[in-house]
Amino acid sequence: xxxxxxxxxxxxxxxRRYRAGGALLALLAVIAAAGHYVGVFDGARLAQGVxxxxxxxxxxxxxxxxxxxxxxxxxxxxxxxxVAGTAIAVIASVPLAFCAARNTTPSAALYHGTRNxxxxxxxxxxxxxxxxxxxxxxxxxxxxxxAVGLHSIGxxxxxxxxxxxxxxxxxxxxxxxxxxxxxxxxxxGVLPQVLPRFLDxxxxxxxxxxxxxxxxxxxxxxxxxxxLIGSLRILAYREVFAILLVILATxxxxxxIGSALRRRIQ
Amino acid sequence: xxxxxxxxxxxxxxxxxxxxxxxxxxxxxxVAVIGPSGAGKSxxxxxxxxxxTPTGGSIRLDGTELTALGERGLRGxxxxxxxxxxxxNLIERLTVMENVLAGRLGAVxxxxxxxxxxxxADVDRAFELLARVGLEGYENSRADALSGGQxxxxxxxxxxxQEPRLLLVDEPTSSLDPKVxxxxxxxxxxxxxxxxxxxxxxxxxxGLALRxxxxxxxxxxGEIVFDGAPAEVDEAALSRIYGADDWRxxxxxxGEEDRHVAGEGMAS
Numbered sequence: 444x445x446x447x448x449x450x451x452x453x454x455x456x457x458x459r460r461y462r463a464g465g466a467l468l469a470l471l472a473v474i475a476a477a478g479h480y481v482g483v484f485d486g487a488r489l490a491q492g493v494x495x496x497x498x499x500x501x502x503x504x505x506x507x508x509x510x511x512x513x514x515x516x517x518x519x520x521x522x523x524x525x526v527a528g529t530a531i532a533v534i535a536s537v538p539l540a541f542c543a544a545r546n547t548t549p550s551a552a553l554y555h556g557t558r559n560x561x562x563x564x565x566x567x568x569x570x571x572x573x574x575x576x577x578x579x580x581x582x583x584x585x586x587x588x589x590a591v592g593l594h595s596i597g598x599x600x601x602x603x604x605x606x607x608x609x610x611x612x613x614x615x616x617x618x619x620x621x622x623x624x625x626x627x628x629x630x631x632g633v634l635p636q637v638l639p640r641f642l643d644x645x646x647x648x649x650x651x652x653x654x655x656x657x658x659x660x661x662x663x664x665x666x667x668x669x670x671l672i673g674s675l676r677i678l679a680y681r682e683v684f685a686i687l688l689v690i691l692a693t694x695x696x697x698x699x700i701g702s703a704l705r706r707r708i709q
Numbered sequence: 710x711x712x713x714x715x716x717x718x719x720x721x722x723x724x725x726x727x728x729x730x731x732x733x734x735x736x737x738x739x740v741a742v743i744g745p746s747g748a749g750k751s752x753x754x755x756x757x758x759x760x761x762t763p764t765g766g767s768i769r770l771d772g773t774e775l776t777a778l779g780e781r782g783l784r785g786x787x788x789x790x791x792x793x794x795x796x797x798n799l800i801e802r803l804t805v806m807e808n809v810l811a812g813r814l815g816a817v818x819x820x821x822x823x824x825x826x827x828x829x830a831d832v833d834r835a836f837e838l839l840a841r842v843g844l845e846g847y848e849n850s851r852a853d854a855l856s857g858g859q860x861x862x863x864x865x866x867x868x869x870x871q872e873p874r875l876l877l878v879d880e881p882t883s884s885l886d887p888k889v890x891x892x893x894x895x896x897x898x899x900x901x902x903x904x905x906x907x908x909x910x911x912x913x914x915x916g917l918a919l920r921x922x923x924x925x926x927x928x929x930x931g932e933i934v935f936d937g938a939p940a941e942v943d944e945a946a947l948s949r950i951y952g953a954d955d956w957r958x959x960x961x962x963x964g965e966e967d968r969h970v971a972g973e974g975m976a977s
Binding site: 620631 | 758760783784785786787788789790792794796798799800801802803811812813814815816819822823864867871877
């Protein structure tokens with residue numbers, strides 16, 4: 444009896460191993476097919492590419508910083524875009540988050556509506572939004588601000604809503620018990636609990652938005668990216684490299700400021 | 710005067726927490742509600758200020774029927790019912806003063822509360838109450854910097870800030886050590902008799918209940934199975950409330966009911 448059940452156990456184990464092996468093989472096949480489709484296995488082309496890449500890198504050196512004065516204004520534009528875009532996102536996200544949180548939403552319809560809106564905003568990449576806003580309000584940072592801001596609402600609103608849903612219900616119950624109305628319950632019971640996390644998410648999003656703002660210029664939506672694409676078009680690779688280094692340096696600075704700010708919250 | 714008649718509560722998932730409870734508290738009286746966990750104590754007390762919506766029966770406070778009230782009327786009544794909680798339910802990141810003033814939220818306009826412009830009379834009263842509960846000098850401390858006993862004193866001051874006509878007290882001592890528990894319960898009873906208002910206190914510690922209450926209600930499986938003076942609580946009464954087997958075993962703290970009470974959320 445015990446031997447037969449032991450066999451049964453071994454057979455189950457074996458079957459599980461076969462299934463796992465089959466799944467792994469299928470996964471590898473999908474990866475191989477995808478790689479082949481995009482030409483990763485095209486040895487000849489890759490072999491051609493390597494010298495071309497080396498040549499390109501050679502063309503980029505040494506970086507050419509002679510045009511640096513022209514980059515200051517676009518860098519400030521980029522910084523302003525990230526700050527303004529984040530502010531728009533945060534201001535719009537607060538009311539949306541209370542609608543999109545199960546414990547504070549005024550109605551189920553509004554809950555699902557805002558959730559879907561946030562999902563939609565998150566789905567449309569900011570570059571696509573940049574293209575649309577350039578068409579709507581013309582070239583320049585305004586289009587970039589609107590694109591960065593609108594896209595950010597999707598993520599900031601969702602994080603805010605999740606924070607609200609995780610708020611401790613006990614103090615909220617206490618505020619309700621005093622006879623406070625719904626707005627007062629949110630203001631006194633919920634907001635003090637979620638504010639630190641709201642600030643943390645906002646600063647984090649600002650760091651992200653600065654990186655997003657650096658490429659907005661590629662679609663004409665203002666900032667340092669505009670200089671980058673300009674230099675690329677005239678094949679001034681040494682200038683391109685210099686601009687990339689400048690962007691890298693400012694991203695590091697912005698991330699540093701962001702982490703310092705977030706450490707001070709709590 | 711608080712009159713409760715045939716109160717029932719069945720939760721959405723079919724749990725019958727209350728099966729027809731009736732109780733009249735004529736005037737200033739400290740009533741202890743005892744019973745095993747899951748007996749319906751939390752639900753009972755929360756039905757009175759409708760943090761939990763009762764399924765049936767009636768509740769009258771000074772003649773006003775509470776079960777029929779709409780949103781606005783309900784807020785008006787809640788304004789005069791002070792509540793004290795097991796976990797204090799303070800807003801941890803705010804100061805002691807702001808937590809006490811929260812007791813006036815039902816009485817001030819949203820704009821006043823938004824700008825934290827409470828009338829000077831309220832602020833004066835908050836200072837007095839904090840001194841009365843022994844927290845003079847702690848006004849600007851953050852709530853999360855206080856000890857458990859001190860936090861419960863803030864909770865008491867917040868409830869009194871409402872100028873209550875009734876005090877609902879839910880397991881005020883379960884999170885405190887025995888010595889602090891006694892002093893907190895003594896304070897609550899003292900204040901209730903000073904104000905001349907009834908207090909309903911859920912408490913699982915029978916010893917404390919008998920020592921401080923003037924009347925004891927025993928809840929078991931959603932029904933009131935005992936109602937009498939502390940002196941009448943004998944072994945027969947206790948086994949009726951907690952079951953015939955060694956009732957001391959029944960003194961557990963957390964139960965099914967807590968989850969249900971929390972599940973009623975912010976609906977009203």
